[in-house]
Amino acid sequence: MGTLWHGGTIYTMEGENKQVEAIYTAGNKIEAAGDEKAIRAAYGDTIDEEIYLKGKTVFPGFVDSHLHLIGHGEKLMRLDFSDMESHEAIKAALAGKIAETAPGEWVIGEGWNENQLGEGWMFDRAVLDEMSAEHPIVLKRICRHAILANSAALRLAGIEEETADPAGGIIGRREDGSLSGFLMDRAQDIVLFETIPPVSKEYLKKALSKAVQDCFTYGLTGGHSEDLSYYGAMQLPIDAYNEVLSEDMPFKAHLLIHHLVIDEFEQNRIEDQRFIEYGAMKIFADGALGGRTALLSEPYSDDPHVKGVAVHTQKELNELIVKARSYNREIAIHVIGDQAFEMALNAVELHPPAIGKRDRFIHAQILRPDLIERLQNMPIILDIQPRFTASDFPWIIERLGEERVKTSFAWKTLIDRGIPCAGGSDAPIEPIDPLLGIHAAVTRKSIHTPEEPGYFMKEALSTYEAIKLYTIGSAAAIHKEHERGKIQPGFDADFTILDCNPFTMEDPDELLKTKVAMTVAEGKVVYEKADF
CATH class of the missing domain: 3.20.20.140 (Metal-dependent hydrolases)
Known part of the structure; x- marks a missing residue:
């Protein structure tokens, strides 16, 4: 028994402008894609559900080829400065967070970017020290290759004025040689991985669940992520993935393995799961x-x-x-x-x-x-x-x-x-x-x-080349181009359904107003826009 999807504009991505009238899926696979009448004639006795697409535009499921899935969930849970355009906005948000956080507990914010601030630069630890001497504070730059830490955080990390730059990192200093609070690349690891207390599995599961649910709203049916070396014991994020991704949350995760944990990973002979694949060794x-x-x-x-x-x-x-x-x-x-x-x-x-x-x-x-x-x-x-x-x-x-x-x-x-x-x-x-x-x-x-x-x-x-990056390109990156990234018999039943057609837009800026009408993963509707 299966589902007939019809009544929309369906792009298979087998070639530019290649379209079909309908798709027939059984379980998590595409059984047929082509002429609607022909599919009804061939599968009529087994069609037990029909989904009318109301003229919407269908693509193979979009897949993000490089993200940090748990990190995205953390951003949804934490202070987010990525849209803020002034020091005052950042400080106001930070003050609110400090007020609701018990003294001694860490305050962590995400996403500051001096290039979008009206001032054109980011303040240093002196401002953080004025805001609180009782909370260790860490603010991550949008690139996650730099952080700003206050004196309490630096003190807990053992970073002093005499501390030398670690290999592959820079400890920021003012012109007089005093610590600015900025830590770049491997220097930030001293705080992030060696000082901040490790998180729990429940915390990781909450972040991962939020991230996947958010992905579905944007039409993403999978993602290639790198999370295994950032949260204490390697097994913690692995357990979180195993417990969150399921038939009820069928997101396809392809996980890179950081070189710092590759030996442990291989020694434990960790195998792929239904929705979790392990891939290349990650290096910076x-x-x-x-x-x-x-x-x-x-x-x-x-x-x-x-x-x-x-x-x-x-x-x-x-x-x-x-x-x-x-x-x-x-x-x-x-x-x-x-x-x-x-x-x-x-x-x-x-x-x-x-x-x-x-x-x-x-x-x-x-x-x-x-x-x-x-x-x-x-x-x-x-x-x-x-x-x-x-x-x-x-x-x-x-x-x-x-x-x-x-x-x-x-x-x-x-x-x-x-x-x-x-x-x-x-x-x-x-x-x-x-x-x-x-x-x-x-x-x-x-x-x-x-x-x-x-x-x-x-x-x-071109629009076709750009969409191809998130369909065929993402599949090819992990050797899945023969089963993902196209709407074709034998391929996974993952679809991204948009309320507008990117290929017929006169102005590409209309993409900024385009919304996901429905996301289908493993043949199941995992997200549906309220008015669809």
Whole structure:
């Protein structure tokens, strides 16, 4: 017995503008997709449910190829500064949180971004110290490669003025050498992972449940996440995933395994579950552009004394990849700066994946023509975040210089060169809504200068290319392109149903008003807009 879906515009993504009239699903699989009359004739005796789509637009289920699912749930539970545009707004929200938190307990906020603040800069620990000396306070920058901590938090972490920068990290200091409270990349680990008390499994389950429910409202039926090394014992997030994802919450999670926990993971022989797959070994090669810790081959244009931070030396990076290969694992490596990208290419060239396997380079924002040439014939797929163009322009031009930006965020060049790409949000860094990523890929408009046209439009994608990132691209990143990412017999019955048709919009800005009418995962309706 099965379900007939009909009465809408159904795009299969098998090719541009490829459509069918109806879909027949049985259980969690697509049995047929094509002419409605033909399907009724072939399956009429087994159709026990019909869903009339009311003219809405159907796509294969959108999948976010790079996010931090539990982190997204935490953002929904915590102070969120990502939409705030002034010091006063941040301080007001923080004051409210402090007032309701018992003295001695940690106060944690998410998402500050100095580039969208009217002041153009972020205050330091002095402001936090004035607000409370009784609460350790940590505010995470939107990129999650920097935090601001108050004196109480620094004291608990044992960070003093004489403390040296850890390998791969920077302890921020004022001009007089005193601690500013800013900790970048591996320096923030001292607070986040070694000082803040570990969370409980119930906390993780609550965050994960909130995240998945939110994903469904945005049409996401799956996501590739990295959570296993951030919450104390590795088994805690694994147990949370096992207990939350189920027939009642059928979200497909593909989990990367951080190199810090890969040995423990492999020794425990942890197997895939129905809704949980384990994939590549995750490595960080550098930091982020916001805090100037992304590793560049030439200095930052707005700070000629800085090139960024190498989280690992070339030798260490090579050794990590050898470890991944010893476990027959692909790698998924965070590379934002061109020098980090080059180091990652060097390592993969020395130690390529097994035949039929493919590594993932995550972000790939700052490239050079010679790196793109090297990349073309390598077994690598790029995990890109189109929404970064909306967040990083125009300030990124001053940071990198106009010449270097010409080959940055070069999504169209990469796709035209035949380099496979998948699309993600990096939530909670960026909003999880895939339509925002699709809009950014097509328009390249900045949220900071909405009145301006798109930046470097030669790198803009077509609507089809942009949607392909979140369907076929995400499936290909994990070798699931023969069962996910298209509406085709034998594929998973996962659908994203929109109230408007992106392919017929005269103005791509209409994407910003488009809503998800229904989300279908495993053949089940998991979200339905109230008026659908």
